[in-house]
Amino acid sequence: MTTPLTPQADTAPTAAAKDAVKAADRAHVFHSWSAQKLIDPLAVAGAEGSYFWDYDGNRYLDFSSQLVNTNIGHQHPKVVAAIQEQAAKLCTLAPGFAVDVRSEAARLIAERTPGDLDKIFFTNGGAEAVENAVRMARLHTGRQKVLSTYRSYHGATAAAINLTGDPRRWPSDTASAGVVHFWGPFLYRSPFHATTEAEECERALAHLADTIAFEGPQSIAAIVLETVPGTAGIMVPPAGYLAGVRELCDRYGIVFVLDEVMAGFGRTGKWFAAEHWDVTPDLLTFAKGVNSGYVPLGGVAISGAIAETFDTRPYPGGLTYSGHPLACAAAVATIGAMAEEGIVEHAAHLGENVIGPALAEIAERHPSVGEVRGLGAFWAVELVRDKETREPLVPYNAGGADNAPMAEFTAACKQAGLWPFVNMNRTHVVPACNITEAEAKEGLALLDEALTVADRHTTAGAA
Structure with missing residues (x-):
């Protein structure tokens, strides 16, 4: 009872x-x-x-x-207090302004992302983060195709739902969004007839390499993976898999996107799950745990090379509530509480x-x-x-x-x-x-x- x-x-x-x-x-x-x-x-x-x-x-x-x-x-009292304090100071401001709490949230996130993912584009949630990561990858490479796994969930907006592999995609799948699905590693239900983690890793990477070859590497903008797939089953990737995907992306000039919307911000026992395998993507999406969902917030952490693409070329994307002060205050307080309380x-x-x-x-x-x-x-x-x-x-x-x-x-x-x-x-x-x-x-x-x-x-x- x-x-x-x-x-x-x-x-x-x-x-x-x-x-x-x-x-x-x-x-x-x-x-x-x-x-x-x-x-x-x-x-x-x-x-x-x-x-x-x-x-x-x-x-x-x-x-x-x-x-x-x-x-x-x-x-959490520290986050509730931070939202109240920010509301009394400044409830909202358009994303085109420099705001102390927005800058601080970006700095704290960039401190914790792997490698040189030091620029933060804020969104209202995870699906929008994925949408913008795909847009950045396509503009950066000049290519259109994006690869993702069948056992995945990336959000319910237009590009994100097509990237999604699970059945929630089916009613909205246009089959024309430039998305190609492939099988990721999952030894318990291996599509590769593997019997060990090492076999599963090797065969999954071979399958991905074949998919890239037959789709035409020159046409592929990005590979999008959940670092540890969430809703699709929490399948922890075998050792070497993410590094292998990184190598394939480097070989063909493909942008490697890791979706850490669910796995990020402490969920796997690291700030970001990518740390478990010492892999740095070109773009990393986040949301959910960044402020425990107290106020909607998500974003894309961007590598130096991709950020440079838009140094003098306008990035054609934005949101009215990008980096909303209340959401950023919640993020600053959440990250602070997570660090202080271990x-x-x-x-x-x-x-x-x-x-x-x-x-x-x-x-x-x-x-x-x-x-x-x-x-x-x-x-x-x-x-x-x-x-x-x-x-x-x-x-x-x-x-x-x-x-x-x-x-x-x-x-x-x-x-x-x-x-x-x-x-x-x-x-x-x-x-x-x-x-x-x-x-x-x-x-x-x-x-x-x-x-x-x-x-x-x-x-x-x-x-």
């Missing part, structure tokens, strides 16, 4: 307030990725740290970090000593768990019907009755007070990077219990 709240009397949520929020939502809010009449959004009354709660007094441990963006949890190091510790070992034990106990994988506070649990055959617990992109096993598992999590991040046949363990060890262990215990529901749908459970 969910954990009952004991709110203060003067702030206690009421049934009337819940009803008003729900009624207004149903009357006026159009929700993303949803059939509007088939959803019933939870009305949330408040949040703090690793928890949020509803108007009925039920508290949920947020193992989703919302959309894997509240990296420092909900309502949040990046804490995420690494959680992955190595708490989440990783616990998930390995969970995998041993449950016939529904085929594989666990991840880094830092960024993990996926692959759910299967059969460990030997690796048949997914539900079919690819399942809906309706076909998705019933995952729906039952998700409901069991929520009933226990755990809010999961679920996609297809996976649940992702992606709590705030500063979740305490006790809270992480609490969530893992709730996950362990909820997996007994998934177990019933396995070949072992049916036997």
Whole structure:
């Protein structure tokens, strides 16, 4: 059962307030990725740290970090105070002006990006960051094609949704946006019949090299990869893969773009996931964790060579709210809090000593768990019907009755007070990077219990 709240009397949520929020939502809010009449959004009354709660007094441990963006949890006091202070000083100013807080946010981000990614173009979120990275690559190279993997998500705007590999692309795929998809490495479901990480790396790079050759390297502007794919399954790339992609890009003059919208800002136990493999892209996109989503912000970190392209040539792109002062103030405070409180190091510790070992034990106990994988506070649990055959617990992109096993598992999590991040046949363990060890262990215990529901749908459970 969910954990009952004991709110203060003067702030206690009421049934009337819940009803008003729900009624207004149903009357006026159009929700993303949803059939509007088939959803019933939870009305949330408040949040703090690793928890949020509803108007009925039920508290949920947020193992989703919302959309894997509240990296420092909900309502961090230092960031809330910084937003309030900035609002009192200067709420907004057009992007063409030099503003202290915008400059400071850019400086702090550039300090942490790898290599010479020292110029920052601000956007309102991750999709716009990807859009502008692609535009920069095309203008810099004079080429049009862009390559990305099938198991990927890059955003829902025009170019970003075509770059995306997962099924959310299908309704909007024009098949004429200059995008070519290829298979990235994923040993557990290897498209290359590999049996080791080394084989998977070698064969994935050979496949990419062949794709480049047959598409015509002189026509390819960029290769766009999530450093560690997020929604598509948190597939940690094998050693040598990203370096191999870097070499292919250098060989053919292709711009290498790493999408760190989800993996960046501490999520993998490094400021940016690229640090794990000592690889520097030409462009790096970010959003989400840059300020924990407190005010919308994203951006592109730009190499010296690409920035130089626009020294005397105008860059044909911009946004009214690029580098919005409130968003930048939140970023400055978030980065400061992460550094002062050792949040990046804490995420690494959680992955190595708490989440990783616990998930390995969970995998041993449950016939529904085929594989666990991840880094830092960024993990996926692959759910299967059969460990030997690796048949997914539900079919690819399942809906309706076909998705019933995952729906039952998700409901069991929520009933226990755990809010999961679920996609297809996976649940992702992606709590705030500063979740305490006790809270992480609490969530893992709730996950362990909820997996007994998934177990019933396995070949072992049916036997």
